Amino acid sequence: MTQAAVIAEGLVKEFGSVKALNGIDLTVERGQVVGLLGPNGAGKTTAVRILSTLLTPTAGRAMIAGYDVVKQPEQVRKAIGLTGQAAAVNEYLTGRENLMMFGALYHLPKTYVKERTDYLLESFELTEAANRPAKTYSGGMRRRLDLASSLIAQPSILFLDEPTTGLDPRSRLGMWDVINDLVANGTTVLLTTQYLEEADQLAQQIVVIDHGLVIAKGTAEELKDQIGGDRIEISIVDPSRVNEAVDAIRAVASGEPLVEELKISAPVSGGSTVLVEAVRALDSQGVEVSDLVLRRPTLDDVFLHLTGHVAEEDKPAEKPKRGRSRS
Amino acid sequence: MTSVIPTRKRPLLGWNITDGAAVSRYDLVQTLRVPELMFFSIVQPIMFVLLFAYVFGGAIPIPGAGEPSESSSEIYRNYLMPGIFGQTVAFAAAASTVGMAEAMSTGLIDRFRSLPMANGAVLIGRTFADATRQILVLAVLSLTGLLVGWRITGGFWNAVLAYLLLLLFAYTVSWIGASIGLVMPNVETASTAGLVWLFPVTFISNAFVPLSSLPTFLQAVAAFNPVSTVVLSARELFGNPTGIQPDYWPLQNPILYTIISCAVLIAVFSTISIRKYSKTTSR
Structure with missing residues (x-):
């Protein structure tokens, strides 16, 4: 089959008068990692919940592994694994019991579930804690168990809803390693995140959504290019040498330099070799420089540029009051 | 990721039963991990036995019951025990309410x-586990009853039937409880809302007082309350005093009425809750 792993067309979801999704189109090719990036309340969780058959869309349709999420939820569920924002494990059961239970509920044979459980516990570094209730696990361990639970049936498509929200930096890096390993083994991943860095690190394609709409998509590089690529920035020591400095920069830049007192900046293309050229040009003009940097736009810049507001990073994961979340 | 994962064949009884059994099994394992909860759910009915037997016992006469040689408190204890059984299993519903609300709050529901x-497995498993726990509760309670002078005189198989009816009733109220748990906004609300309705339901019945002592309009309500008929069935089957019954059909056919009303309630609440469950997401 050549069909994409995830196809969503014009997904709309209304909760009463609130429109959580306003017509989202999304494609995830097999083996690809797509990051759904957006601030709290953008519609990320709603989208994932529709794609994983938990919610039915008000309008539009979605196909997962070639199956319709509304008409063939059973087949979709066999093909997917879901790791939500809240750790979805039974706290009173041990890690092993949790995995065995989910395996049984996937209708997998017992011998297979046993082997798979041992394998997952081992590869997620949970073997030692396997026979302890999940209640005693650290946040990072719980997340790993959570992710392991969604992998028990070796799903070809994995949905990760904010997989690292609430984790300390070390556990976050560990989680990234785990996800990268999965991807290396050919799993298709759709992950949501409000961490720009995370999307940059993990995803080949990034879809930026805000207020239930896709406002941009592309690779991290493409998105950065959208707001003008790299800029070179220098600071000079002697104000009387501004003209020479501007000339030197103009020679290496791809656009007109901008002068702000002692600071001169200009768009460039060609990456860090530009820096070398700039140093040579400035040197030949005899201009003394106190600072010289090549600044690449971050996804933060992209986000600000696209949405007109900064991504809200450090808010705790939203906790909607009732069963209908709209992130 | 090209390996073909084997799947099991569809079982004879369908996946609802098989998956329900799996959920139930791990639910009961969970009970063993929190023995404190089990302990207190047993302590409460034991307290009721002692309070009613020794505090109210002498003050509540059961008209038309017992031998002339027995004191009114002896008669009351034998009258009381099936009432306590009925009330205790009814309160099993509260555990189902909290259990479902808890599963909803952790994101476990999304995973399931x-x-x-x-679709029905989570609820089927949960309610079955909640009813199963009542076997232990009933056993401890029966021993307590025997210690305060309660006796089974209706024969072995009748006693078995009485216990089975009580468990059927426990299973029924667990469905009602689980349905409530599914619509609660959080665990705290669930633990209160799961209890409040149980007080009128268990007290407007013959569990602790003879129906003849109630005002007429409450008598009618109580007569159709399945708590009354399951308790009356148990009294008859255990060979305990029943008192004089007002003239209502359920009270003349308590066993039949209990089975019918439980079947209807299970049908209604399982339909409502499974439908609700299939649309729900965690909060």
């Missing part, structure tokens, strides 16, 4: 719903 398991 994303699995290719049967």
Whole structure:
């Protein structure tokens, strides 16, 4: 089959008068990692919940592994694994019991579930804690168990809803390693995140959504290019040498330099070799420089540029009051 | 990721039963991990036995019951025990309410719903586990009853039937409780809301007082209350005093009425709750 792993067309979801999704189109090719990036309340969780058959869309349709999420939820569920924002494990059961239970509920044979459980516990570094209730696990361990639970049936498509929200930096890096390993083994991943860095690190394609709409998509590089690529920035020591400095920069830049007192900046293309050229040009003009940097736009810049507001990073994961979340 | 994962064949009884059994099994394992909860759910009915037997016992006469040689408190203890059984199993519903609300609050529901398991399995498993726990509760309670002078005189098989009816009733109220748990906004609300309705339901019945002592309009309500008929059935089957029954059909056919009303309630609440469950997401 050549069909994409995830196809969503014009997904709309209304909760009463609130429109959580306003017509989202999304494609995830097999083996690809797509990051759904957006601030709290953008519609990320709603989208994932529709794609994983938990919610039915008000309008539009979605196909997962070639199956319709509304008409063939059973087949979709066999093909997917879901790791939500809240750790979805039974706290009173041990890690092993949790995995065995989910395996049984996937209708997998017992011998297979046993082997798979041992394998997952081992590869997620949970073997030692396997026979302890999940209640005693650290946040990072719980997340790993959570992710392991969604992998028990070796799903070809994995949905990760904010997989690292609430984790300390070390556990976050560990989680990234785990996800990268999965991807290396050919799993298709759709992950949501409000961490720009995370999307940059993990995803080949990034879809930026805000207020239930896709406002941009592309690779991290493409998105950065959208707001003008790299800029070179220098600071000079002697104000009387501004003209020479501007000339030197103009020679290496791809656009007109901008002068702000002692600071001169200009768009460039060609990456860090530009820096070398700039140093040579400035040197030949005899201009003394106190600072010289090549600044690449971050996804933060992209986000600000696209949405007109900064991504809200450090808010705790939203906790909607009732069963209908709209992130 | 090209390996073909084997799947089991569809079982004879369908996935609802098989998956329900799996959920139930791990639910009961969970009970063993929190023995404190089990302990207190047993302590409460034991307290009721002692309070009613020794505090109210002498003050509540049961018209038309017992031998002339027995004191009114002896008669009351034998009258009381099936009432306590009925009330205790009714309160099993509260555990189901909290249990479902808890599963909803942790995101566990999302995981379950994303699995290719049967739609009714989580509720079927949960209610079955809640009813199963009542076996232990009834056993401890029966021993306590024997210590305060309660006796089974209706024969072995009748006693078995009495216990089975009580468990059927426990299973029924667990469905009602689980349905409530599904619509609660959080665990705290669930633990209160799961209890409040149980007080009128268990007290407007013959569990602790003879129906003849109630005002007429409450008598009618109590007569159709399945708590009354399951308790009356148990009294008859255990060979305990029943008192004089007002003239209502359920009270003349308590066993039949109990079975019918439980079947209807299970049908209604399982339909409502499974439908609700298939649309729900965690909060």
